[in-house]
Structure formats: C-alpha cells, structure tokens
Amino acid sequence: MKYFKLLILCLCLFTVSILTPSCQEDPCDESCQNGSACIEGDCLCLDGTSGAECATVWRDKIVGTHSASGTCSINGAGTYDIMISKGTSTDGVDIIEISDFYYGNVVTAKMIDENSFSFISTTSSSGIKVTSASGTINGSTVTMEFMGTDGASVDNCDLTFTI
Numbered sequence: 001m002k003y004f005k006l007l008i009l010c011l012c013l014f015t016v017s018i019l020t021p022s023c024q025e026d027p028c029d030e031s032c033q034n035g036s037a038c039i040e041g042d043c044l045c046l047d048g049t050s051g052a053e054c055a056t057v058w059r060d061k062i063v064g065t066h067s068a069s070g071t072c073s074i075n076g077a078g079t080y081d082i083m084i085s086k087g088t089s090t091d092g093v094d095i096i097e098i099s100d101f102y103y104g105n106v107v108t109a110k111m112i113d114e115n116s117f118s119f120i121s122t123t124s125s126s127g128i129k130v131t132s133a134s135g136t137i138n139g140s141t142v143t144m145e146f147m148g149t150d151g152a153s154v155d156n157c158d159l160t161f162t163i
Helices: 002-019
Strands: 037-039 042-044 064-072 076-086 095-101 105-113 116-123 129-138 141-149 154-162
Touching: 064 141, 076 154, 105 129
Parallel strands: none
Antiparallel strands: 037 042, 064 076, 064 154, 076 095, 095 105, 105 116, 116 129, 129 141, 141 154
C-alpha cells in the first residue's frame, strides 16, 4: 500500500509539472515581426517574409513607380511607366499589384519567394487583357514576361526595369 501511495503521488506531480506553464519567457516573443509566430524559440514566418525575425518583406524591394523597357511580339519595342503597389492578402504580405502598363491592365501577382512572382488575376479597362505574367528579380534588375490578348491575337511581351 505504501508503494501504491508513492506511485500515485509521483504520477500527480508528473502531471502537474507537464500541465503547468513554464515560467520562462519564449526567447523570440518580442522579436518576431510582420505577424509571424514564435515556435520554440524560432520565428515562423508568414508567406512573403523571411529572415530570423521575419523582418524581410519580399515585395518591399519592388514596390514603387518604375520606367520599364520591353518588347512585344505584336506591338514591338516600347517603354512603360508601371506602378507596383502592395496588394492585400489574408495569409501574409505576399501580394503585389502591377498597374499603369499594357493598355491599362492591373495585374495581381503573388510573391513566390524573394526573387520571383507569378500571375494571379488581371483587370482591364480596355478590351485587351493580360492572361499570364511572371517575373524574376536578379539583384536590382526585374524581368517580367507576360501575355496579352484582345481575343483574336496573342501578344507575348518581356519587360525589364531597375529597382
């Protein structure tokens, strides 16, 4: 009976020690940024952020107004002033909107990683619409490929600009 009581006491103490929150502060509670979570001392970054504290927001380096030069298969060579702004996202900070280019189209794209983005959707105020788009960031150079159509013909385009 004596051993049984000792066993019960040990089990109770073990259960209390597991269920009682630790008195130690999580080491990254204050340092995780941009809505990230701290999991066992490490920041768990949301989509569109990286770094030890999730402080790097991938889209920030390309947001702004840029003068781009490009070539299209139908429209030939040209220059475009394009504006890239922060889009809205429910699960991170990974959405960009690219506007003021190619017949007034506004393209919504998702940052895939720090150096690339991909087409999600487009809106157009003209009858000509962007149907696909993607881009890469290499240092300070952004290269974007997109396809536009008026429904009858397809225009394949490449744009380059510096950030």
